Amino acid sequence: MVSLDRRRLLIALGGGLIAARSVHAQPVSADIAQRLADAEQGGRVFGLHALLVNQGGKLVFAHYEKGNDEARGRPLGEVAFAPDVLHDLRSVSKSIVGLAYGIALADGKVPPPEAKLYEQFPEYADLAGQPGRDRLTIHNVLSMTLGLQWDELSIPYGTPGNSEDAMDAAPDRFRYILEQPIVTEPGTKWTYCGGATALLGRLIAKGTGDDLPTYCRRVLFDPLQFGAFEWHRDRHGDPIAASGLRLLPPDLLKIGQLMLASGEWNGRRVVPADWIKRVTTPVVKIDAGRSYGYQWYMGDMSVGTPPQPDHWFGGIGWGGQRLYVVPARDVVTVIHCGNYNRSGMEQARVIRTIMSEAVLPNLASRT
Template structure:
């Protein structure tokens, strides 16, 4: 089951199920916009009593640009590469984003693009890495563009979904162990025509992070901090660094839960914050526009997922997904942002997805109408 775990995690977005116990702590509740909606605190407590929310660390909901619900738990946690022990979570306790980091890198690329510091989406990818000229001349690699990295349609041989993390056959694990992560990514065998098939690939994000750092002259975490986190008034943040000294662009970000909500609020406001454009509006639209189908009616844009919740009328969402139970959902029709943090790193992807679906189906969506 572990070998299929991430595939199950990604496949579950858009269904409607439930399953296994969380750690009750602080609740805050503001009345939803529509009379007759249920009390999310009561619904959440009922799910916890029923043992359907294992490993829940935090659930936050924003509507109309205001934080209307918070729940924090207590339980075992871990950073990207280290155990953290038992943690009592709260507004001032940062949490790993894991692969929700990818969606933040997608936004940072758009900011750098508007500044003219990174190549446009139609630029040839290998031409931007002249230090690997020996790879660039290999047949077929000249077809691969920045667009293919942003949409994870590189056409390279890469496997993260069917092989558990930590296994040396897992491509991200192998990338982290490589002496030169960028050569490792760029030398992967060609598996198909670029732009045709979506292949989940942390290596694509690593390449984008490298282009941002090279173009701006700042390390990726520092650039994100300056152009994205600070303008939104973020608290402390961190970004895991690999053994080669390079930031783990694909999965290394760590933020306060309320700050992750701000990312969703920024997206609902078309990239503006307090009247100032932070991410160009056309880039917000671009990253959340479907490029390639994944499965189960879901699509991938530029490092952002999108799909529909199976409600009476399909409810469109876009957002980010991270291992262990990290989710950011933006639901424009209800002006909602939902952030979920869990510590289910050792549970299967199916179990992680079932916790999320229980929260969305039984707590969030019935409680916060349009």
Template sequence: MDSETLADRLARAVAQGRVPDLHGVVVAHRGRVVLEHYGEGEDFRLNEPLGHVRFAPDTLHDVRSVTKSVVGLLYGVALAEGRVPEPGEPLLRHFPEYPDLARDPRRAALTVEHALTMTLGLEWREEVPYTSPANGEIAMELAPDRFRYVLERPVVEEPGVRRSYCGGATALLGRLIEKGTGTALEDYARARLFEPLGIERFEWSTGADGRALAASGLRLAPRDLLAIGRLVLDGGAGVVPESWLAAALRPRVRIDEGSCYGYQWYVGDTWVGGFGNGGQRIHVTPARDLVIAVTAGQYDLPDQPTATVVIDEVVLPGLAG
């Protein structure tokens, strides 16, 4: 590091108001924690206000759509156990409770990989706030059957071509894990991922049907996000199969100029990551042996710069090599 420590750089960014609503940061470089910071501010559990919170190392925090990346890891674990279908298998074959949908040849062409990459080609809107029933994820949770709701959306384009952000895709993956393992998603996560990583406390919000919200319901501490990032950095750490990580972190569909999407993970030129509404982030730069975990409270704001500023303007420039 240069003469100015990461803590100094972050303190300056906080004082200048460049990282509003920053709740937590933990950074590991070359196997050593080099920055850990906790703030305070208004927080929520999904749309439930929690009031003013002073964050500490053991404070659980919504990680929102970073949950999707965790589900992506769990799918790989379940696949290695022979519990879930291969990515190339037809999706509706594993939802026999909806025979009417399977009779539609366009839907019958959907595969598990289309769900993994969010390229289902179904009508889905998540650009509106997550407080609105016009949002696809919220509408899914308000539906009598969330899985049927996803699978019966109108087909609007050829699957496998364009990524369209879809929490419903992750809900389907979570259901496949539950079907295949005969275990609630949160219990499977505890046994196969969290306990092996030393993560002792977590919460997973549920929907009206009592099932874990696979798209956004996890609550973890920043140190837990760091542990997940280090697992990715370490090729699965013997918990997630290395072959699955290689498949999941391969760029499969372009999002924009700077990023692609793999299997529920974002992939850049030099980094991979999990992203969540409000500024939740796991950022892994393998060539620099670097993992960054960020939690923040910028939920539903049109601009959510805090995590990007922490990563791109505080941590990366402050580290040598």
């Protein structure tokens, strides 16, 4: 049992080992803090670095801890997380790239979803002429339904055979992606593919004349008044589109708020409203609980007794990085964890506990 004094301390700290600037003036925030503290004390939540929750456009809970971290595999040691400390997004980067593509599309700088993929890469004409490749479109890239041979999920990162590692090591990452054999009919099956996002980043750079980080800063980060950010690059100096972005946690929260507002920020149109709808519309089913749109996930969370489904869309990154938007509750949640060396099932279990036990039970539906 945890003593009363210890419990009060945990609540005051937001349930963390050290909390920086936790918000706990409101009853909702205090209840989230207590539920989070209970989950951490019970061993159901571990490795948490940051948890931020907006409802109705207002910050209702912000919690930061100390923990070991890394920057895309480079150890950083113990970090005291705070609003002004960068954190890896890992594959949540893909969702940011998906938004940037929509902005570039509205400006006529990148090809539309129906365009043929290989026609956009004339430098690889030898690949374009191979049988079946004329069937691939930008839609397949955006929705990860290319049908190419690719494996990032069953083969761990950092081991031979992992497709993303092989792409990173290739002399030409774009040729490596485009030369992969077609193993399923394009458009019929979702295959997790960082190579798809790399292609989107390349198309943005080709069409706009800016590299991906520069373009994102100009059309997305600056309009939302982001602070510092970093974007990891490969050994050739190319930005790693699929998993290389590091943001401040409050800035990632702004992305979720932008999504809730259909692409507007402080009365200014940043992302076309029809593109927000398109990226969050299911294209292909992943499994029983999730679908995929254009670089964004969506699904339902069951909360309460009896369980009631809450629809969400968002970004998912390795190690426990999440951006969740729950429209019915007008809620945006950012979660950062350092569980990079835990299994995917363990990571997902921690996230489910945070959302179903700590966050959503305290935030009533707004519809």
